[in-house]
Amino acid sequence: MTLTDSSKMEKNSSNMIHLTADSPSKPETVCIFGTGDFGRSLGQKMLQCGYSTVFGSRKSQTSSLIPKGIEVLSHAEAAKKSNIIIVAIQREHYNFLSELTEVLHGKVLVDVSNNLKINQYPESNAEYLAQLVPGAKVVKAFNTVSAWALQSGTLDASRQVKLSNMNDSKAKEMVMGIVRTLGLTPLDQGSLLAAKEIENYPLQLFPMWKFPIYLSLGLSAFLFFYCLIREVIYNYVYENKNVSFFIVISIPNRICPVVALILLALVYLPGVIAAIIQLHRGTKYSRFPDWLDKWMLCRKQLGLVALAYAFLHVLYTLVIPIRYYVRWKLNSYVISQVDQFIHSTGWHSDSYLALGILGFFLFILLGITSLPSVSNNVNWREFRFVQSKLGYLTLILCTAHTLGYGGKRFLSPSSYRWYLPEAYVLSLIVPCIKYQILHLCRGLYSITS
Amino acid sequence: MTLTDSSKMEKNSSNMIHLTADSPSKPETVCIFGTGDFGRSLGQKMLQCGYSTVFGSRKSQTSSLIPKGIEVLSHAEAAKKSNIIIVAIQREHYNFLSELTEVLHGKVLVDVSNNLKINQYPESNAEYLAQLVPGAKVVKAFNTVSAWALQSGTLDASRQVKLSNMNDSKAKEMVMGIVRTLGLTPLDQGSLLAAKEIENYPLQLFPMWKFPIYLSLGLSAFLFFYCLIREVIYNYVYENKNVSFFIVISIPNRICPVVALILLALVYLPGVIAAIIQLHRGTKYSRFPDWLDKWMLCRKQLGLVALAYAFLHVLYTLVIPIRYYVRWKLNSYVISQVDQFIHSTGWHSDSYLALGILGFFLFILLGITSLPSVSNNVNWREFRFVQSKLGYLTLILCTAHTLGYGGKRFLSPSSYRWYLPEAYVLSLIVPCIKYQILHLCRGLYSITS
């Protein structure tokens, strides 16, 4: 459907099929209101994808930031050029649009705005826009993608563009066509009533995961101190043995299975409670209490957190025979001779193994979020959190694991053969360059600002 | 598209685009025939999603089970209120609908019925309905979701609603709109001829997996007895050594790689056979024999079952150095002194490790079925089987693993320090509460019934 046809369509929608095939090669014009970050990025992308694009702005002068090939006109002039107007303005500045009601009549207004907080306003921005410009067909779209990432070609997270509009399937189809041309996947969410949900979506950060994660962290903390008292402090007080290095592997390997099993039991407990409530009430159609409802809704997440703890438990267990402490204990048991246990070696061996386990675990998590079906089900705030924050942490843990493995040998001349350092040293070059650059940048930044 | 407009559309379909934008806020009315479990659940969900809903029933009186806000009328009266009628009645009671032919003329009838057996009737329920009410537009939909789960908000399995209809894309679009509003994903399966397949779908339980799983179980059983004779009984008879605890880890670790390798070879064997048949016949376009066709179709499943066995083999192997038997053997080998092997300790150490391995393995399976792309490809019968049956088994195995780890220490006073039990004991609290509740429920149930 060429956009330029849609004005004809206003008068003559009955033969809509045949009009559309007229001018496939003529580029369609899209108008963007607002020359902020998002507007410019979207404009550049549109231009790259073959759309003729115009900006509508208060100041109709071209700045150096405006992508070349895009004209900047006044709002009214720009709106006349196109049947689709993308409103890349913050909700706070929507007011002036009511003056343009006449120009915008019958046109498709695309609301791309996001808020700063969940449920910031009583009605969604798209509904507010529809009230301001009653004659226009408002479509909510594009707020779920990062336009800058889109423009720079580094779109890793969801390519899904959630759409909703005011029951005008024609307008929605036009926007969906643009979405497809930009290489994204449109996802029709129904009427404009869904706009509120669509606007809240990019602000979420794993809402269903909060309870399971806080619960597991709480349990872990409690169990850590429990084990610390029982295993380390008790030993120190009564047997004068220092086994403080237990907090690296031995205690985590006690915490993990306990938390995993408790969480797994919590997955199946609400079903039992629900059945009891139903038996008690004599009907299975009354609503459950709120706390039970919420509990039942996060069972999947509870189970997956339990799986993560179980996975860590497996890794901690399989690593047992490699630990210095275990080897020493076995040997000293076998030969029954008093072989001096070197406390710092116990710490060292356990520490770098533990860093490796945690790094590998986060790495697996990163791998799982790279699966297409998973990355399509998170918004880009969540995706960035996992891939950027957790990814960075993974890199740090893995570097620390390597450094720990090297230990004091790093500086010892005996570890150099033919002036060749051990292989692990090579792996530290690139990470160190990276940290160095980052450090330099911070230094420069603190000087210049 | 508002449903209330579709009556106008009957007369005047040419300007369908413009009618639709008229009354976005006016709630659409959906009629449901039948006040059974499914009908009531669907009605309540419809109501929650903003639809005005009416029930059509024989007895036009409100029972306490009917969700508040939904009127119950006679079938004819209810049908007049809406252009979409959801027929939530069992196929056996469809007959009376032929009397309503006039009222239902031109309306969209949604067939949601499921059968008890695959291919129970010669024609699909939807096609039967279309024959009974020739003037209506029959759409098959909603039979693939669990309406009760939908209503209670615990929809974990597929949100896909498979649709098919009698080549009336308009009617299909209307139903797809409802599907989207309920938060589900419509999946157009084509003409009403697909209805039979859609009706069979929820009755399936991993049909492609049956052969690979039975084959692997058969092989495992055979190999188990093979190894039992060779390793355990032979030793007992000729060397009077009791190594019965081998059946827990040593023998499974022999079975797993054997089954995995045989299954993996069976994945690639049919391709070779097919090539030979083609060479022999001199053409690659004739059909293969049926057994070969079926074999080739389940290669993916054969391969994945092989992977599962290989994964178990890896876990069983990595656990070797932790086993008491292996440690004892190594030690006794080293010091060459006659150290008494404690048979029950061998059993105990291997048992709880094996329980842990199996529990972890099932847990990983649960994790995989939680991936969005996997859970979208199973029906809810399959999803429930995995998440409920296997999940429960996982919990039991993990609890047993923990109990086995604790062993006799559970009651030994020496394992208490400052009156604190070992950490693993804490993990048993929630599972035990759960089992206790379940036990109580069964007790109550057996008293009351």
Add this chain to the structure above:
Amino acid sequence: MTLTDSSKMEKNSSNMIHLTADSPSKPETVCIFGTGDFGRSLGQKMLQCGYSTVFGSRKSQTSSLIPKGIEVLSHAEAAKKSNIIIVAIQREHYNFLSELTEVLHGKVLVDVSNNLKINQYPESNAEYLAQLVPGAKVVKAFNTVSAWALQSGTLDASRQVKLSNMNDSKAKEMVMGIVRTLGLTPLDQGSLLAAKEIENYPLQLFPMWKFPIYLSLGLSAFLFFYCLIREVIYNYVYENKNVSFFIVISIPNRICPVVALILLALVYLPGVIAAIIQLHRGTKYSRFPDWLDKWMLCRKQLGLVALAYAFLHVLYTLVIPIRYYVRWKLNSYVISQVDQFIHSTGWHSDSYLALGILGFFLFILLGITSLPSVSNNVNWREFRFVQSKLGYLTLILCTAHTLGYGGKRFLSPSSYRWYLPEAYVLSLIVPCIKYQILHLCRGLYSITS
């Protein structure tokens, strides 16, 4: 939408909705130009799915290869029978179609062609076809599926059919209907401009993965020789110790973490560089240099290759306590007696463990590509590469692992008990049958050809 209605639709598109419901049971006719492999396979599948099918060909005689029930007519005659013509001819032979312009006017031409090289022609085949037959509606489709695999029912890779057409949504809808009826998933890619990309798609073999994989292989090769010199040759030259078996596990376990860490650092380095460039330029909207752009685009793949190396590192590490060399070293350390290290046993123990690790690793890769969301995101050339080439390699590695495990015991009479061989021998039967058959086939083939 029955296809036979679309001719009426040409004259009377306004009431398109109601015409469509007329004759649901009458089979639609699809015409296929060309009786080559692809045409025949598609024809047979169409026939199975209830379409009446005719072939258009130069020689209008039936050969034995033509599926029964499909007529072969001249091109003009065949085209008259249907409104949809699938052009299963190579682009080089398109010329004659310009003579049929009149017969093909208003019909839907489906271009299914693929090229031999990426960007072989300046314009896509579909655009070329549209130029040749200006009156027809050209739709690009079906080139992304393997029609033969489809016909033989072994469709494992993507079921997605990418479509694009010349802005005629009606023609596109008709083809999408056929796609759905054949059990495939249509994926609308927009206008015919997308045809070039669709034609390039099946020719790709993991284009985004090339740089990360070549980089990691290069690093691995360098590190292998580095470690070989440092660990093996140095020892041999200066200490006259032969530790050549280190190349099987010890050296890979040095290579893997190093490559993993370097790759992981390379994932996060370009972000830092990009930030510096932006700071330096004072704007974040100018384009990055090309090398940086490409680097940033393959970060996901870099990360996943790093994960693969990390996973191998974990497996190599966990296997340490099982190695003969490690056990021997521990024991000899403990008892401080000069126990002769048997060099060949070291080689043997490490080799079969390493083969098992690599086999398991490839097996996991196969499992991951079986996930629905992953297999939907690769074309069938890529899918075949993974499932067939890598699958075969997996089988060979696993067989070699088993043979290595058996070692010399295979022929030793002492390993037979009650004439029963060890269980692992059983697992070799099916793979050996397979290799035997393959060997026989090659023998036969070399005789006959």
